[in-house]
Structures are given as structure tokens and as C-alpha cells.
Amino acid sequence: MNLILDLLFPNRCLGCQNIIDANDAVCDACVSLIDFANFSFTETNLLEQKCRLLFPTEKAVALMLYQKSGLSQKIIHELKYNGRSIIGKTLAKWTVEKNILSSFGIDIITSIPLHPRKQKERGYNQLHHFVEYISKETKIPYSHNLLKRNFYSKPQAQKDREHRSEIKNLFSVQCAIQDKHILLIDDVYTTGNTISSAAWELIKKGNNKISILVMAVDF
Ligand SMILES: [Zn+2]
Known part of the structure; x- marks a missing residue:
């Protein structure tokens, strides 16, 4: 077939x-x-600077720069909206090849969860292949269950407060995890609000340290 x-x-x-x-x-x-970000190899890491304005950040790296109508946008679009979850593996392979994570000292990898209803509609979480491949290659364990997304879509009141760095109750921590260095993964970093909200939950609930890896940045 x-x-x-x-x-x-x-x-x-x-x-x-x-x-x-x-x-x-x-x-x-x-x-x-493809415009690869290569942030970890430059002295000025703009993503890290932006993250640190929102939450305590150990390290922050991106694989690509998000080019409007460019190749990185097409790749992310295929991955998220066209059923091509396997592309996550290609992106993970490029990430591992760039040796971005080797010096971070990460204990566990996790990613931004979809709401269960959204995941059912899409049929997959677009970050899972990415997370699993990186975990396999770096020998760092992963969990898809550390965080839970509380809302199918953001309540209007929270949309109104979008400019605030911390969106309340967007995520819950659903496993006991304490004093770990967690690598938090997302697809595209734009305002940083989503990833900041997830990071704060992991910091507040278990005094964990947070590093960030995103497939692309769109500043
Ligand atoms: Zn080609």
C-alpha cells in the first residue's frame, strides 16, 4: 500500500x-x-537574553531562524498542520549533529503539551518525535507527561493579558519532579509567553532549573 x-x-x-x-x-x-540559528556558537545569544527577561533561564538555543514564506516556515507547517510528524525526526537529527546540547548538563527532556482534545484532532503531538530522537541520541531520558495543558484554547481573559510574561494556570505539573535541570522543548518561539508559563510551573513546583530548545525563533 x-x-x-x-x-x-x-x-x-x-x-x-x-x-x-x-x-x-x-x-x-x-x-x-535553511537559516540555522547557531545561537550556541555566537557570543550574543538573543534567544537566551529574551528568555531571561521572562523567567530564570539556564541555557536557550534554537535550531533555525523562522523565515516568513521561507523553508523553515514550510518545514514547521508540514510538521504541525500537514500530518508529517516524522519531520520532527529530521529536525532532531540536525539538532544532534550541531552538538548544541552536549555541555548543558540536562537531567530530563520534556516538551510543551497539547490539550488532549487538540492532540486527538491533530492525531499526534508535533514535538514527540523530536524529543524522542534527541533523547535516544543524547542518552538523556525524556517524559511526555511532566506537564499538562489546562485549556483547549486560551480563555479570553488570558488573551487580554497576553503581554504579561506569566500566564496563570496555562499548564500544570503532573509528576513530582524536584531539583532537576529540565530541557523544555517547543516548536516556534515568538513572544515566549507559552514557554515561560510552562517554565514557571516547573520552577515553582519543584525548584527545577530550566533550559530551552526550540525548532525555530520568530522574533
Ligand atoms: Zn530541494
Whole structure:
């Protein structure tokens, strides 16, 4: 069945439309067109600076810069809205290759959860393949169950307070976790409000330290 589907609807590079392996997102040539962030290799880490304005941050890194109508946006869109959860693995592979996390001293990896209803609608959480691949390659354990999202969509009152760095009760911590260095993963960092809200819960509930990894930053 898959073979027939592959023949009828071959997987195409999101950059140049050439036919590529079913699990890939872009061809080797188009990988070089992606704007990788490489924050960890520069002295000024803008993401880290922005995070530290919102919550106590150990380290913060991003894989890509989010280019409007560019390749990184297409990749994230496929991953989130087009059923291509496997692209998370490609992004994780690039992250591991860049050796971004080796010096962080992370105890456990987790990611921003979807509300169960949302996850059921989408059929998957777009961060899980990413988390699992990074965990496997770095030998750092992961959990998909540290955090729970409390609302299907943000209540109006919270939307009104969007500018505040801490959105109340957006997430709950549902496992006892104490004094750990947690790597918190999300897809796109924009205002930082979501990730900040999750980070504060983990800090307040168990005196944990938080580092951030995002697939892309969109400042
Ligand atoms: Zn290509």
C-alpha cells in the first residue's frame, strides 16, 4: 500500500520539489538554504537574553531562524498542520549533529503539551518525535507527561493579558519532579509567553532549573 502511495504521491523536497525519501523534508542541496540559528556558537545569544527577561533561564538555543514564506516556515507547517510528524525526526537529527546540547548538563527532556482534545484532532503531538530522537541520541531520558495543558484554547481573559510574561494556570505539573535541570522543548518561539508559563510551573513546583530548545525563533 505504501509503495503504491509513494508512486502516486511521491514525497517532494519542500524547497525545490525534487522527489526525495519518504521521511525527509528537504533534499541535501536545500538543507544549505535553511537559516540555522547557531545561537550556541555566537557570543550574543538573543534567544537566551529574551528568555531571561521572562523567567530564570539556564541555557536557550534554537535550531533555525523562522523565515516568513521561507523553508523553515514550510518545514514547521508540514510538521504541525500537514500530518508529517516524522519531520520532527529530521529536525532532531540536525539538532544532534550541531552538538548544541552536549555541555548543558540536562537531567530530563520534556516538551510543551497539547490539550488532549487538540492532540486527538491533530492525531499526534508535533514535538514527540523530536524529543524522542534527541533523547535516544543524547542518552538523556525524556517524559511526555511532566506537564499538562489546562485549556483547549486560551480563555479570553488570558488573551487580554497576553503581554504579561506569566500566564496563570496555562499548564500544570503532573509528576513530582524536584531539583532537576529540565530541557523544555517547543516548536516556534515568538513572544515566549507559552514557554515561560510552562517554565514557571516547573520552577515553582519543584525548584527545577530550566533550559530551552526550540525548532525555530520568530522574533
Ligand atoms: Zn530541494
